[in-house]
Amino acid sequence: xxxxxxxxxxxxxxxxxxxxxxxxxxxxxxxxxxxxxxxxxxxxxxxxxxxxxxxxxxxxxxxxxxxxxxxxxxxxxxxxxxxxxxxxxxxxxxxxxxxxxxxxxxxxxxxxxxxxxxxxxxxxxxxxxxxxxxxxxxx
Numbered sequence: 001x002x003x004x005x006x007x008x009x010x011x012x013x014x015x016x017x018x019x020x021x022x023x024x025x026x027x028x029x030x031x032x033x034x035x036x037x038x039x040x041x042x043x044x045x046x047x048x049x050x051x052x053x054x055x056x057x058x059x060x061x062x063x064x065x066x067x068x069x070x071x072x073x074x075x076x077x078x079x080x081x082x083x084x085x086x087x088x089x090x091x092x093x094x095x096x097x098x099x100x101x102x103x104x105x106x107x108x109x110x111x112x113x114x115x116x117x118x119x120x121x122x123x124x125x126x127x128x129x130x131x132x133x134x135x136x137x138x139x
Contacts, residue, residue: 006112006113006114007112007113007125008110008111008112008113009110009111009125009126009129010108010109010110010111011108011109011129011133012102012106012107012108012109013106013107013108013109013129013132013133013136013137014105014106014133014137014138015105015106015107015133015136015137015138016101016104016105016107017077017078017099017100017101017107018077019107019136020077020099020107020109020132020136021076021077021078021099022077023132023135023136024080024097024099024132025046025048025076025080026046027044027045027046028044029135030044030046030056031043031044032131032135033128033131033132033134033135034056034058034128034131034132035056035058035060035128035131036060036123036124036127036128037060037127040058040059040060041056041057041058042057042058042059042064043055043056043057044056044057047071048071048074048076049071049074050071050072050073050074051070051071052070052071052074053068053069053070054068054069054070054071054082055067055068055069056068065086066086067084067085067086068084068085068086069082069083069084069085069092069095070082070083072094077099078098078099078100079096079097079098079099080095080096080097081094081095081096081097082094082095083095084113093113093114094113094114095111095112095113096110096111096112096114097109097110097111098110098111109129109132111125111129113125
């Protein structure tokens with residue numbers, strides 16, 4: 001993967017749009033799902049406004065990563081755009097998340113990382129969407 005590539009995923013999640021959006025922006029909920037492996041997030045911040053900080057501290061395979069950025073767009077419950085900077089990564093990236101109500105109990109989530117870091121991000125993105133779905137979808 002080069003720094004110019006994008007990574008994209010789309011998923012229908014069986015939960016209302018407000019619920020899915022809240023899981024993406026509430027720090028306590030982020031800690032429950034926003035990592036490739038469960039329970040790997042040590043800290044999460046989400047200052048929910050344009051210019052607000054967003055950060056995650058997580059461990060993957062025993063190594064700690066700090067990713068941080070700011071919200072460029074914050075349009076509840078439809079759209080999030082935020083930058084990501086990781087000191088261990090060769091480049092910064094932009095994440096765009098679109099939320100579209102399919103019906104009252106289903107939400108289409110589209111995630112695009114532009115200029116992502118090298119590595120298996122597509123697989124990791126699918127994994128975190130699995131964790132999100134497990135958290136918000138009714139059992």
